[in-house]
Amino acid sequence: MSTEKAAVAPHGVEDALSAYSLDGQIGFLLRCAYQRASGNLLRRIADHGLTPAQFSVMARLHERGSMSQNRLGRLVGMEPANIRDVVLRLKRRGLLETRPAPDDARRLVVDFSEQGRSLIARLIPLEIESSAQTLASLNPQEQQMLLQLLGRVAEIEEG
Amino acid sequence: MSTEKAAVAPHGVEDALSAYSLDGQIGFLLRCAYQRASGNLLRRIADHGLTPAQFSVMARLHERGSMSQNRLGRLVGMEPANIRDVVLRLKRRGLLETRPAPDDARRLVVDFSEQGRSLIARLIPLEIESSAQTLASLNPQEQQMLLQLLGRVAEIEEG
DNA sequence: CCCATATCGTTATGATCATAACGATATGGG
DNA sequence: CCCATATCGTTATGATCATAACGATATGGG
Numbered sequence: 001m002s003t004e005k006a007a008v009a010p011h012g013v014e015d016a017l018s019a020y021s022l023d024g025q026i027g028f029l030l031r032c033a034y035q036r037a038s039g040n041l042l043r044r045i046a047d048h049g050l051t052p053a054q055f056s057v058m059a060r061l062h063e064r065g066s067m068s069q070n071r072l073g074r075l076v077g078m079e080p081a082n083i084r085d086v087v088l089r090l091k092r093r094g095l096l097e098t099r100p101a102p103d104d105a106r107r108l109v110v111d112f113s114e115q116g117r118s119l120i121a122r123l124i125p126l127e128i129e130s131s132a133q134t135l136a137s138l139n140p141q142e143q144q145m146l147l148q149l150l151g152r153v154a155e156i157e158e159g
Numbered sequence: 160m161s162t163e164k165a166a167v168a169p170h171g172v173e174d175a176l177s178a179y180s181l182d183g184q185i186g187f188l189l190r191c192a193y194q195r196a197s198g199n200l201l202r203r204i205a206d207h208g209l210t211p212a213q214f215s216v217m218a219r220l221h222e223r224g225s226m227s228q229n230r231l232g233r234l235v236g237m238e239p240a241n242i243r244d245v246v247l248r249l250k251r252r253g254l255l256e257t258r259p260a261p262d263d264a265r266r267l268v269v270d271f272s273e274q275g276r277s278l279i280a281r282l283i284p285l286e287i288e289s290s291a292q293t294l295a296s297l298n299p300q301e302q303q304m305l306l307q308l309l310g311r312v313a314e315i316e317e318g
Numbered sequence: 319c320c321c322a323t324a325t326c327g328t329t330a331t332g333a334t335c336a337t338a339a340c341g342a343t344a345t346g347g348g
Numbered sequence: 349c350c351c352a353t354a355t356c357g358t359t360a361t362g363a364t365c366a367t368a369a370c371g372a373t374a375t376g377g378g
Contacts, residue, residue, distance in 0.1 A: 020283050022218045022235075023315055024306060026290050027196035027211060032236050032313035034193050035335085037186035042336085051336095052186060053364060059181045070326055076181075077191050080327060082365060089363080106326040106373045124179050131185045137311050146308040147183060152296050153305070154191035156182055194365085201366085210366095212334060229356055239357060241335060248333080265343045265356040 026153075037134040044126040048119060049093060053078070055127065057086055058095065058112075058120040066111035068101060077156070095119060185312075200289040204282055208252060212237070214286060216245055217254065217271075217279040225270035227260060236315070254278060 022028050038052045045055060056076045061067075064075065073083030087110055090096040095116030101107035112120070135143045181187050197211045204214060215235045220226075223234065232242030246269055249255040254275030260266035271279070294302045 020218070020222070020287070022215060022222060023310070025286065026293050026306065026309070027193070027200055027286075028215055028235075029306060029309040029313050029315075030189060030193040030196050031211075031215075032315055033309050034186070034189040035236055036313060037189050039336085041186055051363065052190075056181060056187055056190070059179070063179070063181060068326080076187075077194055078364090079366065081329080081367085084327065085364080104326085104374070108327070127184065127186075128179070134185050134312060137314070138308060142308055145304060146312070147185065147188060149297060149301055149305040149308070150185075150188040150192050151182070153293060154188050154195060155296070156188075156191050198366085210333065227356080237334090238336065240337085240359080243357065244334080263344070263356085267357070 037130070040133050041127055041130040044130050045123055048123060050119075050123065054086055054090055055123060057083070057090065058116065059124065059127070061096075061110065061112060062117075062120045062124070066109055068104075068107040069098065069110050070107070072110055090116070196289070196293040199292050200286055203285040203289050207278060207282060209278075209282065213245055213249055214279075214282060216242070216249065217275065218283065218286070220255075220269065220271060221276075221279045221283070225268055227263075227266040228257065228269050229266070231269055249275070 041052045041055065045052075050058070053076075057072065057078075060072060060076050067075075069083055069087055070080055072087075073080055076083070078086065087096060087098065091098065094113055096110055097113050098108050098110050101109050135146070138146060200211045200214065204211075209217070212235075216231065216237075219231060219235050226234075228242055228246055229239055231246070232239055235242070237245065246255055246257065250257065253272055255269055256272050257267050257269050260268050294305070297305060
């Protein structure tokens with residue numbers, strides 16, 4: 001099973017190679033679909049100076065309230081180095097503020113500024129529109145099915 | 160319908176805001192799912208020095224044969240500036256070669272080197288494994304359903 | 319208490335993306 | 349033929365990602 005280079009016929013392998021279709025691969029489809037979704041959102045929020053990644057950080061903070069930078073990153077699927085840069089840019093725009101956690105000198109608590117809190121409230125409706133546009137080619141039942149299946153593939157981390 | 164700020168009650172909007180859940184948004188789910196799929200593939204091909212984006216370029220070239228850099232980019236969903244850099248890195252690794260198109264001085268024809276042709280053939284089986292892993296939490300029928308729905312959302316460009 | 323271990327944020331590096339602007343070349347209609 | 353228009357590849361800029369390595373701080377078991 002291991003060392004034998006079966007003279008039998010590598011036919012299976014060759015078939016797999018020629019039958020392979022990039023367009024049918026989950027990874028490629030996800031990348032293309034995300035590009036489309038991301039573009040739909042970006043077109044609506046770019047005037048407000050936000051990107052989809054920045055939006056997700058603000059939206060999560062809106063949902064869950066202020067929390068440490070690290071935890072915020074985990075809840076939106078960003079590595080510590082990554083969430084750091086995103087928070088930094090949002091701070092520079094005056095949308096977020098940070099302060100040391102009173103009970104843990106390692107942690108940095110991230111919170112909205114007044115401007116940020118107001119902005120995210122205005123942007124969420126735009127994202128709802130954007131999601132509808134992304135899913136427009138599916139009927140409601142198919143949309144629910146897709147969201148449900150994607151949720152199981154994504155295995156989002158609970159915090 | 161347009162200028163009237165209905166005193167009636169912005170209740171609908173407030174409900175939409177509080178009912179909003181990032182985890183149920185198609186864009187966020189796609190980003191998380193792609194991260195997972197991308198990681199699964201990267202773990203298998205990183206030793207060979209390739210990234211998922213580079214893999215998709217090589218796989219498309221394997222499927223369709225040599226073509227212009229611009230068209231190759233369109234067929235994997237990369238902008239001209241982007242496909243350029245990916246092809247450049249693959250050239251540096253000796254996996255791809257480019258030459259001017261004989262019939263059109265604007266075009267750059269991209270093709271495999273011997274080493275590249277051999278590598279992609281060895282990598283495709285790894286990607287098939289990776290796809291299976293990404294979809295492991297779904298049964299075969301659900302997998303087909305997800306791929307079909309994603310394909311309709313992605314609206315991949317035909318070349 | 320002490321110390322191995324984990325967590326948090328940071329720095330650095332390199333790849334992926336989108337966008338805008340540009341020169342060079344093709345093309346097609348008048 | 350000529351020229352408006354499109355296409356191709358490039359340059360530049362800025363944001364998003366993953367990873368490795370690191371110092372600082374918490375924590376929990378002995």
